[in-house]
Amino acid sequence: ITPAMSVLSAVEGLGVAEPALESAVVPLTVAIVIALFAIQSHGTSRVGALFGPIMLVWFSTLGILGLLEVIRQPSVLVAFNPFYAISFFAEHGIAGFLVLGAVVLAVTGGEALYADMGHFGRRPIQVAWLAVVLPALLLNYLGQCALLLSDPTAVRSPFYLLAPDWALYPLIGLSTAAAVIASQAVISGVFSLTRQAVQLGLCPRLDIRHTSNEEEGQIYIPRANWGLLAAVLGLVLVFQSSSRLAAAYGIAVTGDMIITTSLFLVVARRRWNWSLPLCFAIGASFLTVEISFFAANAVKIPHGGWVPLVIACVTLGLMSTWRRGRAVLTRRLAEESLPLDAFIQRQAKKGDIHRVKGTAVFMTSSSNTVPIALLHNLKHNQVLHERIVFVTVVVDDVPRVPAKDRVLVEGLADGFYRITVRYGFSQEPNIPKALRLCKAFGLEFDVMATSFFLGRETLIPQMNSQMALWRERLFVVMSRTSVSATDFFKLPPNRVVELGTQVQL
Template sequence: MNPTPDSPRKLAMLALGALGIVYGDIGTSPLYALRECFTGTHGIPPTHAHVLGVLSLIFWALFVIISVKYLLFVMRADNRGEGGILALMALVMHRPQGMKEPRPGRPLLWMLGLFGAALLYGDGLITPAVSVLGAVEGLTVAAPFFEPFILPIALIIIVALFLVQRHGTGGIGIVFGPVMCLWFVVIAVLGVKELVINPSVLWALSPLHGVRFLSENGLQGYLVLGAVFLVVTGGEALYADMGHFGRRPIRLAWFALVLPALMLNYLGQGALLLRDPEAARNPFFLLAPKWGLYPLVALATVAAVIASQALISGAFSLTRQAMLLGYCPRMEVVHTSAEEKGQIFLPGLNWALMVGVVVLVLGFRSANALAGAYGIAVTGTMGITTMLTYVVARERWGVRRALALPMAGVFFVVDLAFFGANAVKVAEGGWFPLVLAVSIFTLMTTWKRGREILGAKMRAASMDLKDLLESLQGAHPPLRVPGTAVFMTSHPEGTPSALLHNLKHNKVLHEQVVLLTILFEDVPHVPPEERVEVEKLEQGFIRVIARYGFMDSPNVPDILKRGREQGLQFQLMSTSFFLGRETLIPTKQPGMARWREHLFAWMSRNARTATAFFRIPPNRVVELGAQVEL
């Protein structure tokens, strides 16, 4: 549930926590963003007019995209307190009670939302690499002889970061907020130090300088927007982490500390460039006095690790949401905290992310090169978020088109402008997050479509439960044996294939037969008191339906224990769980392309077993296999 600050002290503590989790990515952007504007592939000479123009674009990008769009507009679109593009997509796809058919255009919105989620993985991989490299490269400002050691040091930090993930973020998370608070105070002080020397740089806050910069520099000035966008790449994190802290603490942290600190630092870097254009090679670290370089590098490295940690945790949460919404195969999920159910660790995904980040560091070798590939995927996600939020505003909030359309239109034009400026990065490495996003999108849609085809074939081969119960009253009923048998089924009205196979081959039936269906709703959480429904049928059959949200973790023994309150007789040691295991055979039948059928079969073989995913005691499980032609 969305935390509700009920006292100034609690609000302040939640705001402090938001500093450590929500603002790590956007908070470390000063390490490389302004430098990229002047020294990147499409950089522009740091003249007086150019510096003021770039700073003006940075300020208004932060104001329009973060302050207005995300904090005041998008964050209103919460799905029972939870944010993020998958939560937003679920909100858009949700059908009002009584509506059987989806509204027009929903398949397109579903595809857009899913592709937006896939895009986040692309830039999510780049963030740890560019942040850590950008921090460690500060050593070369202090002493050039560190140059050959930058890559090894960065790789050691990155590998160590992924190795500690299995221990959870609970312990180190306590210090995230205070450390990031120190970081923002330090970068603000560094900026003020230079601002005092050259306060005229404050004229950059006028939008006229940004407009003049774009008009006078034409295409080159427009392409600089690709580097300016680096200052807002953490915008999606604000929305995705809303459920952990709530709107008010996130907004308080932004307006009270983060935005002032960022702008003071960017303005300080700009003032330094006006005084010494040669400082464009690394304006952030050149703000610091010589005696403070090593401590600043250490602090920047810690801040970069915190930023990376937030994105890694976000990837874990996003993947679990995808699993429970049916877009991803079951994977191992380890809960690293007994108190906070949101703290999870996915071993398989963790190692895949580590390999990806290491390959990126070895391939691009510098923060500048990585920054050249950074941003294109996030701009796509931001544009999709704008479109989905417009739909929510019209359908859920009842906002008139005359008000919602112009507002969303302004945001979308800004998103489109940044997307166009970032599009030229494709040849410079921006292809990587796009290829990764297309690959993940293909996997997600293949899994979703494959499960739909498999479910339809299983239902077609199944027997109606009513017919089965009638047949058991015939002249030759099966032998009933003591105990309880639990059969899991995705179709509450049908007969599980494992039950039919058991009757066919073993010719016995337990005294109590539980037909268990687990449904995942388009909401983050289902209250425990609303989770389980028990319906007693004939012939000792009991139908149990359990509902979970996409942020919940299913647990079959817990479901059956809750069923006791509604009359279910359950003793674990006298219960057997019968599960079906299908061997999938690709065919030429209509459904999916053959290559997608082979891909789906491979994904199914490598998915985590239902026994482990649903936390069923393995020594109580009987698996019955079947071959299914796709």
């Protein structure tokens, strides 16, 4: 919602500068949004170098415009007296409470501080917020209030009318640049979250491309990019103004605040071992405010607030279907497979299977069962390689796993090895690179002389399964759109052998 909301609100300044240009707001917004998403594949490192100075100019401009109006109308400073807020609620009752649904839009963007803190650390965010952003926002909002006190007709666009006539078009340009930067932050966040969802098993494998040789976190995901573009354009074309989109934005932001506080309390209780009374006290103080904001916005659900709720439900449905489907598929494959230890013991006793030279790597999601691909290879070719390696990739519930903890090598018996490769949810698997780390365990690989065996499952939905039929069919469609394991694990394509099997869910 942020790209649609921010770019629309910035471009709407054209209608303030020249009413005849109001009809150009939506087409121009569409063009800016398309251009923004079109450049994502080229990376944002060069553009990012300009973000800091532009945002410093932006917040300085906000503060100066507001300060000039406050100087003209200093009585507005009584807004700091909480008595006026209390008397407002006392006088207006439920109507005053519902005003919170609009007031919360003044603090939207604050929730992104959590994401920024993850990128830059706590100290830079504290300094930027307390020294620049908060003072600039307070001055600008006070300035808008002062303007309305002296000229109530400015309510049509108090922000742009703060500026003198000569500065209106430059302010529109600066607002658009700030909106693009805010949108870029959201788009980058979508890429990061999508990669984490893939790693955590909540999303099918996707094509993830690095756009920088220096920064590991700068990535581009084509499907996420174009899917988000379609959604943003849909919002712009349907709502066509920031005021109409405000209902959806309010529900999204206040819902995000409630979820963030709830997750914080889970971490504080389970990871930091805070006492229950302390968690309750902190949770009550935050949630009382946030739930009040959400409740005030709830009346807008029929007028656009339903959009983020629908998006949330669809996203949750897709992720839960994928997670559940993978669990059912793993169980079905395990039922058709054999225990790994028993298989190795049987081969050692029989000794009649011909062993051919070379190394065979079998990718498997279960480290304790025989991969279906190995059973098919043995059934059809009647041979085993002299060195057989089972590789299982595990994604830990941490952002990054250091290289020293990346691989664990276990020698099983008679040329059989088991390797567990660990990654964090912010890292991308690279099996050839991980295999090179096995040299420290006495196991060396020549990747271009190694055969990688993968299983390719053809999924068949069936009635009376462990999932509803519609979810089975959805899982099948999601599986078909998944990026191949060869590409996802960075395997050399000319060294990969895929063996198929049919699986009834």
